[in-house]
Amino acid sequence: xxxxxxxxxxxxxxxxxxxxxxxxxxxxxxxxxxxxxxxxxxxxxxxxxxxxxxxxxxxxxxxxxxxxxxxxxxxxxxxxxxxxxxxxxxxxxxxxxxxxxxxxxxxxxxxxxxxxxxxxxxxxxxxxxxxxxxxxxxxxxxxxxxxxxxxxxxxxxxxxxxxxxxxxxxxxxxxxxxxxxxxxxxxxxxxxxxxxxxxxxxxxxxxxxxxxxxxxxxxxxxxxxxxxxxxxxxxxxxxxxxxxxxxxxxxxxxxxxxxxxxxxxxxxxxxxxxxxxxxxxxxxxxxx
Amino acid sequence: xxxxxxxxxxxxxxxxxxxxxxxxxxxxxxxxxxxxxxxxxxxxxxxxxxxxxxxxxxxxxxxxxxxxxxxxxxxxxxxxxxxxxxxxxxxxxxxxxxxxxxxxxxxxxxxxxxxxxxxxxxxxxxxxxxxxxxxxxxxxxxxxxxxxxxxxxxxxxxxxxxxxxxxxxxxxxxxxxxxxxxxxxxxxxxxxxxxxxxxxxxxxxxxxxxxxxxxxxxxxxxxxxxxxxxxxxxxxxxxxxxxxxxxxxxxxxxxxxxxxxxxxxxxxxx
Numbered sequence: 001x002x003x004x005x006x007x008x009x010x011x012x013x014x015x016x017x018x019x020x021x022x023x024x025x026x027x028x029x030x031x032x033x034x035x036x037x038x039x040x041x042x043x044x045x046x047x048x049x050x051x052x053x054x055x056x057x058x059x060x061x062x063x064x065x066x067x068x069x070x071x072x073x074x075x076x077x078x079x080x081x082x083x084x085x086x087x088x089x090x091x092x093x094x095x096x097x098x099x100x101x102x103x104x105x106x107x108x109x110x111x112x113x114x115x116x117x118x119x120x121x122x123x124x125x126x127x128x129x130x131x132x133x134x135x136x137x138x139x140x141x142x143x144x145x146x147x148x149x150x151x152x153x154x155x156x157x158x159x160x161x162x163x164x165x166x167x168x169x170x171x172x173x174x175x176x177x178x179x180x181x182x183x184x185x186x187x188x189x190x191x192x193x194x195x196x197x198x199x200x201x202x203x204x205x206x207x208x209x210x211x212x213x214x215x216x217x218x219x220x221x222x223x224x225x226x227x228x229x230x231x232x233x234x235x236x237x238x239x240x241x242x243x244x245x246x247x248x249x250x251x252x253x254x255x256x257x258x259x260x261x262x263x264x265x266x267x268x269x270x271x272x273x274x275x276x277x278x279x280x281x282x283x284x285x286x287x288x
Numbered sequence: 289x290x291x292x293x294x295x296x297x298x299x300x301x302x303x304x305x306x307x308x309x310x311x312x313x314x315x316x317x318x319x320x321x322x323x324x325x326x327x328x329x330x331x332x333x334x335x336x337x338x339x340x341x342x343x344x345x346x347x348x349x350x351x352x353x354x355x356x357x358x359x360x361x362x363x364x365x366x367x368x369x370x371x372x373x374x375x376x377x378x379x380x381x382x383x384x385x386x387x388x389x390x391x392x393x394x395x396x397x398x399x400x401x402x403x404x405x406x407x408x409x410x411x412x413x414x415x416x417x418x419x420x421x422x423x424x425x426x427x428x429x430x431x432x433x434x435x436x437x438x439x440x441x442x443x444x445x446x447x448x449x450x451x452x453x454x455x456x457x458x459x460x461x462x463x464x465x466x467x468x469x470x471x472x473x474x475x476x477x478x479x480x481x482x483x484x485x486x487x488x489x490x491x492x493x494x495x496x497x498x499x500x501x502x503x504x505x506x507x508x509x510x511x512x513x514x515x516x517x518x519x520x521x522x523x524x525x526x527x528x529x530x531x532x533x534x535x536x537x538x539x540x541x542x543x544x545x546x547x548x549x550x551x552x553x554x555x556x557x558x
Contacts, residue, residue: 052381052558071382077375082302093295094383134383
């Protein structure tokens with residue numbers, strides 16, 4: 001079921017095109033990652049769908065069933081002179097939830113013992129945790145998190161991931177922006193890769209995560225081998241550059257079958273090398 | 289209590305700058321009032337304490353209280369720009385308030401300040417008037433000065449709100465607010481030199497005209513001196529806006545500034 005539909009949104013800041021004709025759909029229960037380098041338009045896109053930035057064109061539409069969204073955009077924003085408790089009381093008033101819920105969210109992010117500390121006295125990591133507590137207050141159906149692990153130490157990052165995973169298990173829809181591939185890889189079910197405000201690729205992360213397995217082979221009879229491989233139609237893609245043949249194995253073929261194929265045609269392979277392309281390589285190639 | 293006002297009060301009650309500024313202002317308010325009440329020259333034909341008795345006290349206290357408008361404007365500027373500087377205005381939208389509700393919350397804060405200022409003004413006037421007057425026969429004469437003081441405060445704070453939304457920065461907003469006042473003074477001086485009445489229609493003048501200083505002639509009890517002062521005032525005075533027209537202009541300016549603030553706030557990204 002559709003939770004959010006974005007249709008052709010664009011936003012320009014002076015000469016800088018922050019988001020360009022961006023369209024996508026997010027379904028209930030998705031953990032949707034917006035992945036891209038700094039300045040790729042992730043935060044602007046989230047700002048638009050959260051109503052704090054006006055798009056120049058296009059529109060977005062949240063499902064009518066959604067009545068609560070918890071959001072963290074860029075840096076945590078609180079009153080420095082107020083305690084954590086008072087800051088969350090303001091959020092509780094806005095979200096119209098009982099103050100008694102404050103304890104549980106502070107406990108969840110490990111800040112219950114600092115509830116009466118002033119916000120300005122917190123470390124960067126603690127501020128980020130408070131922002132997460134703010135998001136979780138009122139048990140929203142959708143979480144929108146922009147770089148939620150910013151400023152956190154390794155333990156903090158693991159804790160935040162755990163919280164996100166726990167919330168996802170409850171069936172909540174989570175939209176997460178990050179420039180860290182590992183973060184998206186470990187937490188998301190879907191991903192949209194952004195570059196200069198445009199979506200380069202999007203879809204289920206399981207699809208994108210599939211390792212593209214390529215094989216590099218050579219032999220003394222390279223021309224004949226290349227022709228046989230192409231004519232066989234067994235392999236997804238076969239390319240030849242100078243003395244090297246590149247074989248895209250696809251999903252059904254294995255390296256063993258290539259070896260057997262050459263042997264069957266009395267060709268001795270002088271080079272036989274596996275080339276694995278990870279999502280990271282793919283991501284770097286995309287945003288280069 | 290209203291939810292939006294509760295949000296504003298939660299920010300306010302733990303804000304030490306607010307308490308320090310209010311404390312200092314209240315201290316000065318009471319101190320100057322007390323000192324003023326002690327002054328009494330024993331000169332024949334002049335009665336200084338007339339300003340402390342009903343009904344003149346209402347005009348005196350409204351005029352005196354309007355000196356403290358700068359403090360109220362300062363508070364509105366600080367409290368509004370804080371939300372931009374700390375980016376909490378953006379967080380409020382992320383948490384579920386819409387821009388209209390945020391603007392209304394600021395409007396409610398302005399109204400609250402105006403009501404409190406009105407109450408302080410009324411109580412001070414009532415207290416001093418009761419001490420210096422025998423009986424309450426003329427209690428309600430000139431009472432409208434207390435009512436228009438409310439409009440005066442509201443108007444000044446609406447300018448402060450507009451500037452804060454426009455500039456989003458506390459220092460710049462205070463400089464521009466004071467700068468606007470000084471610029472208007474210069475402009476009024478220029479218009480007066482040119483024998484033009486436009487100066488009476490400028491916003492700060494319209495607001496300050498609501499709470500004018502009580503006339504000096506009120507302290508003169510000798511009818512002959514009084515008559516000669518009246519004559520000299522009549523020959524030398526410029527045109528002054530009638531009270532009803534002044535109130536209408538003040539309300540018009542207040543509405544305009546609030547609308548502009550609202551429009552700007554709605555139009556801009558957070």
